[in-house]
Amino acid sequence: MATAPLRKDAERNRERLIQAAQQVFAERGLDVALEAVAKQAGVSIGTLYNRFPTRADLVRATFADRVETVGVLAEHALGLDDPWDGFVYFVQQVSQLQAADRGYNELAGRGGAPTTEQPTEDQLRGYDLMSQIVERARDGGRLRPDFTLEDMAFITWSVTRTIEATAATSPTVWQRHLALILDGLQTPAAHPLPEPPLTRDQLAGIYRNC
Amino acid sequence: MATAPLRKDAERNRERLIQAAQQVFAERGLDVALEAVAKQAGVSIGTLYNRFPTRADLVRATFADRVETVGVLAEHALGLDDPWDGFVYFVQQVSQLQAADRGYNELAGRGGAPTTEQPTEDQLRGYDLMSQIVERARDGGRLRPDFTLEDMAFITWSVTRTIEATAATSPTVWQRHLALILDGLQTPAAHPLPEPPLTRDQLAGIYRNC
DNA sequence: GGCTAAGTTGAGGAGATCGTCAACTTTGCT
């Protein structure tokens, strides 16, 4: 399954493209004309398509590091003594990543990675860690017992949208919104919920369709 | 300031266009090709532009009734005995409107009406009523005292985005999300918030830029 | 019926973005 190694110049261009994409996506979002990325990289559009046949390929490569970063954050969260603190830490840190990068913000709202047929190993590990964070916080008693892993999507969507709207004007208010959200997730605040959570499959389906 | 009255056929086409727009926007969102609206109305694209020079004009005309509907909902909310119940009623009903119409959902996320230089009379009245709903619920003691009118935008953005994501798969889960949000807005749940709210001007600025 | 102002029509220019491919250039092996 090993792909043939790239020639030296090709590898160099690949790196340039990724660096350019990081910058351009961060500033203008994931839907920029790919021409802009090629230009920023000092490379022709043909080369871009040569290296990354689809936009999703480029996005995946550009944000590959983020998947790992989130993993590290999750590990750290699980290392904190208090389960609720761990939960809050994780959500805040991921939101911070989103706030710092328009492209990543959009990506997070779509499930954290461009859709592939089946999730990567890293992604599965990420889900597993998040699952642990949620479960631990629930068992600790402070996260409301009816909160599920799938409900995390609500938080992400909320924060994503607020960051999108306020980034230019008021780049830190998302923290206020998040604080309001977190206050609703604690056991003492909990009232019975009117609808069952999304199932894992439903959520997967949602992310699959962009 | 009175515009010349339209000729009979022109008036008929205007109505057809609005009806078509209601249907098309509801199904496919506010960004559809205007050609699709014209086609649905059985009218040429030229006529559409003739009647509605900009997309915003068409959107405004299409959702004019909604502004009034929201006003009625607000009045009703203020008529309820319990201030908190009124607040919840209002938020739920507006969310329901959003859930029923993709176009209106998008519009709500942008402030409820296409941007004009200065807000309409109706819009001002709407703000005033919402302001009363919030204030009354705060004074009633159950809505947390640090919650402001501008914080309502967080709720709208959250609900908008969740509806957007889940409408096709699970058209009622937004109610779960909203219930989680509402649990965070109640006085017993409140922890100090880390950031001041948006100011009225900031929010206006956000809506002005789409 | 005749006339004019109001209204309609749809082809088409303008502007984006996409993704391709045949001609050219570079790498790195021998």
Place this chain on the structure above:
DNA sequence: AGCAAAGTTGACGATCTCCTCAACTTAGCC
């Protein structure tokens, strides 16, 4: 140095959507 495979290039056809406008049609007044 010579050569084949790998890589690059950017002009170009395809597709979309917008918005205009000159030629045509219709309403409604006299």
